[in-house]
Amino acid sequence: MRFIIALVILVSFAVGGELVMRVDGLACAFCAYGLEKKLKKLKGVKRVEISLNRGIVRLEIDQSFGYTREELERIVRESGFILREVRRSAE
Amino acid sequence: MKRALLLLLMYPLLGFSHEPIFGLGPGTIFRGGVGVEAEYVKEGSLQAVATEVLYGLTEDVSLTLRALQGFERFRGGAFRVKVRVWKDYDRGKVDALSLIGGITTDAVSGTSYLLGGVAVGRESRRWYFFADMRTADRFYADTAVGIRPWLTEYLKPDLVLLSELNYEQKGNKRFLFVSPAFFFTYRNLAVKGGVQIPTSGGEKERYALSAEVHF
Numbered sequence: 001m002r003f004i005i006a007l008v009i010l011v012s013f014a015v016g017g018e019l020v021m022r023v024d025g026l027a028c029a030f031c032a033y034g035l036e037k038k039l040k041k042l043k044g045v046k047r048v049e050i051s052l053n054r055g056i057v058r059l060e061i062d063q064s065f066g067y068t069r070e071e072l073e074r075i076v077r078e079s080g081f082i083l084r085e086v087r088r089s090a091e
Numbered sequence: 092m093k094r095a096l097l098l099l100l101m102y103p104l105l106g107f108s109h110e111p112i113f114g115l116g117p118g119t120i121f122r123g124g125v126g127v128e129a130e131y132v133k134e135g136s137l138q139a140v141a142t143e144v145l146y147g148l149t150e151d152v153s154l155t156l157r158a159l160q161g162f163e164r165f166r167g168g169a170f171r172v173k174v175r176v177w178k179d180y181d182r183g184k185v186d187a188l189s190l191i192g193g194i195t196t197d198a199v200s201g202t203s204y205l206l207g208g209v210a211v212g213r214e215s216r217r218w219y220f221f222a223d224m225r226t227a228d229r230f231y232a233d234t235a236v237g238i239r240p241w242l243t244e245y246l247k248p249d250l251v252l253l254s255e256l257n258y259e260q261k262g263n264k265r266f267l268f269v270s271p272a273f274f275f276t277y278r279n280l281a282v283k284g285g286v287q288i289p290t291s292g293g294e295k296e297r298y299a300l301s302a303e304v305h306f
Contacts, residue, residue, distance in 0.1 A: 024180035027214040028109050028239075029249045030276040033305055034121030034147075036245075050245040053216065055182040078122035080150045082180045 018089035019059040021072065025081040026052050035079035042067065042075070058089065112272035112285035112299055113257050114233025115210040115223040117189035119175050120147035120305065130301035138162040151175040155193075169195035171206060184215040195227060204228050216242055219251060229261035235272075249276045257287060266294050279305040 026032055032050050035057065039048045044065025049058040061067070069086055076083040110116030120126055126145035131138070139161040146154045157169040171193030178187040193206040208225030219237030224230075237253040255270035272285025284300035 022182075024182055025178075025185040027183055027185055027216055028251075028276070029243070029245045029247070029278060030109060030281055030305070031118075031214075032245055033279040034124050038121070052183065052245050053242055078150050080119065080121050081185075 017061060017063070019061065019072075020087055020089050021057040021059065021076070021083055022085040023055055023057050023076055023081045024084050026050070026055050026057075028052070031080060035076065035081060038075050038079050109214060109219065109251065109274060109276075110212075111221050111223075111233060111235040111237075111253060111255050112274075112283055113268070113270050113287055113297075114221060114231075114235050114255055115191065115208065115225065116212045116214075116221045116235075117173075117175055117187035117210045118212070118214070119151055119153040119173055119189065120145055122147050122150045125306045126303060127306070128301050128303040130299060133298040135295040151178075157195075167196060169193060169206070173210075184213065186213045187211070191225065219253070229259055232258040246278065250274075253285070255285070255287075267291065268294075268297075281305075 023035070029052060032052065036048050036050060039045055039057070039059060042065075044062035045059060046062055047058075047060035051057075069083075072086055073083045110118050124145075124147040126143070128143040128145070130141045130143065132141060139159050141157055141159040143155055143157045148154055151174060153173045155169075155171040155173070157171070159167040171191060173189050173191050175187050175189045178185060188209065188211045191206065191208040191210060194203055195206055196203045204227045206225065206227045208223055208231070210221065210223035212221040213219065217239055219235070221235040222233065224232045233255060235253055235255040237251045239249070239251045241250065243249050251274050253272040253274070255268075255272060257268040257270055259266040259268075267290045268287040269290060270285050270287045272283070274281060274283035276282075281303040282301070283303070284298075287297040289296065
């Protein structure tokens with residue numbers, strides 16, 4: 001049971017809140033527009049904040065929505081970038 | 092007239108902003124993305140307006156449809172496919188290599204040419220490097236280096252300055268151009284332009300200015 005709970009926590013970010021994604025390939029604002037557009041289409045996404053110089057994307061998601069790492073990886077990949085890391089914001 | 096018209100048709104602006112203006116880069120638009128570009132080109136007394144529609148079939152495959160309307164009642168068009176076959180990512184940087192193929196038609200003579208080429212490049216926060224080789228009615232080889240003087244953040248205006256070297260060969264005729272250029276973007280809007288300055292006599296300067304939006 002603990003294993004299942006741990007697995008769910010590992011692959012899912014189902015309780016909303018703020019996620020911090022490290023995205024590689026963010027070279028310019030014009031290119032990043034596609035990523036912002038796709039992320040904003042996700043249900044429950046309230047805010048998308050992109051830092052080009054840090055290679056960081058912050059997502060604020062409504063508490064009733066959540067996305068797996070695989071889903072986020074696909075969206076980032078289809079936008080022309082690659083997701084290296086995703087974690088919950090410490091704030 | 093015909094030669095100049097073909098030159099205009101071959102102008103290789105592929106509808107993606109952060110690329111050389113006269114050469115090519117390996118960039119592709121995001122999956123499902125649509126880009127629309129209106130471009131003004133001028134060579135000597137010839138002027139034309141080209142409209143391009145770009146579509147991202149996948150994040151690595153872009154399709155471009157181009158229609159050209161000359162101020163002297165000539166028309167032409169082109170269809171191109173760009174496939175990004177290799178890419179390597181790092182923080183704020185992407186290296187890529189793409190293959191380009193397609194067809195372009197001179198509506199005056201009805202002559203069609205196959206396009207083929209390869210483009211490689213590095214996009215990073217500060218620097219841009221591009222190189223490509225293409226064939227159509229002639230052989231093209233280009234290199235470009237670009238710099239972003241100010242590392243502005245997302246949602247801020249963004250300027251990149253470019254310097255290109257463009258080589259063309261058709262039969263025994265060879266041309267070399269030095270081409271300063273720029274691209275200026277703000278979110279999904281881009282304005283870019285440049286001038287090709289011939290290094291030897293016989294060729295005229297060529298100008299290009301375009302506006303582009305991504306949806």
